[in-house]
Amino acid sequence: MSIIVGADTRVMVQGITGNVGRFHTEAMLKYGTKIVAGVTPGKGGQEVLGVPVYNTVAEAIEKHKANATVVYVPARFAAAAVLEAIAAGLKTLVVITDLIPQKDSIEFVARANRSGAVIVGPNCPGIINPSNRVHMGVMPDHVFRPGGVGVISRSGTLTYEIAWLISNARLGQSTCVGLGGDPIIGLDFVTLLEMMAKDKETEAVVLIGEIGGNLEEKAAEYIRQKKYPKPVIAYIAGRTAPPEKRMGHAGAIISGTMGTAKSKMEAFRACGVPVAEKPSDIPRLLREARSGKPRRS
Helix, strand or coil: CCCCCCCCCCEEEEEECCCHHHHHHHHHHCCCEEEEEECCCCCCEEECCCCEECCCCCHHHHHHHCCCCEEECCCCHHHHHHHHHHHHCEEEEEEEECCCCHHHHHHHHHHHHHHHHHEEECCEEEEEEEEEEEECCCCCCCHHEEEEEEECCCCCHHHHHHHHHHCCCCEHHHHHHCCCCCCCCCCHHHHHHHHHCCEEEEEEEEEEEEEECCHHHHHHHHHHHHCCCCEEEEEEEECCCCCEECCCCCCCCCCCCCHHHHHHHHHHHHHCCCEEHHHHHHHHHHHHHHHCCCCCC
């Protein structure tokens, strides 16, 4: 069992003929991802790394039964690509592209919600399931290993660092999902916590948050209300960020007392979730939470 992607995932790559799409297609293929087709309008009939290229998503689905897409299309064309995939009936979409206008993201996220499709991103590192060797995105796959820890993150590079620490501790990961750094995204912490609660492969969850917005506070409230059945560990980035300044991601901006690292850490601690002081604390906190030992944070 897994969430979002698994052994039956058949991936198409939208934007496969571009430099970025080609580069990451090669990495995903080497990892073991079943990439069955690529889509670039006007480039149908070509091949990229042995993957056939089509002009439309519908053709790729018809000829290869693709059931998921990863989007590397430039920002000005990304919305059209995502909407085409949704209209063709795909239910799993990973949107890597950054700098997509917010009005475009609002449109395709709303369309996905109405059609029952899952969007990871936009402006995200993607998703990886080590046990099934499925990787859709830009993650350095060598840092992941099969295991029981689900990782949900608003940060790309912190996802990789913390996954590496978890792997070195011989705990491994079930599914790792990068939510994306934009104000408008598809999945959030709560939705993924719900999925991981039902996933037999996931034994514990690590939430990697950052300043800005209220996704972490909502996650803490969900954990409290639902009496979440699995151990959860949190880490919040951006503790020294100055107020009223945007730091990195478009969503990482603090306004007054809202969205601060302090408010997020307090929310998690109030619902019994241990908060790591630094990433290297996470393996220890995971072991303590899974063994039932009292936490020291």
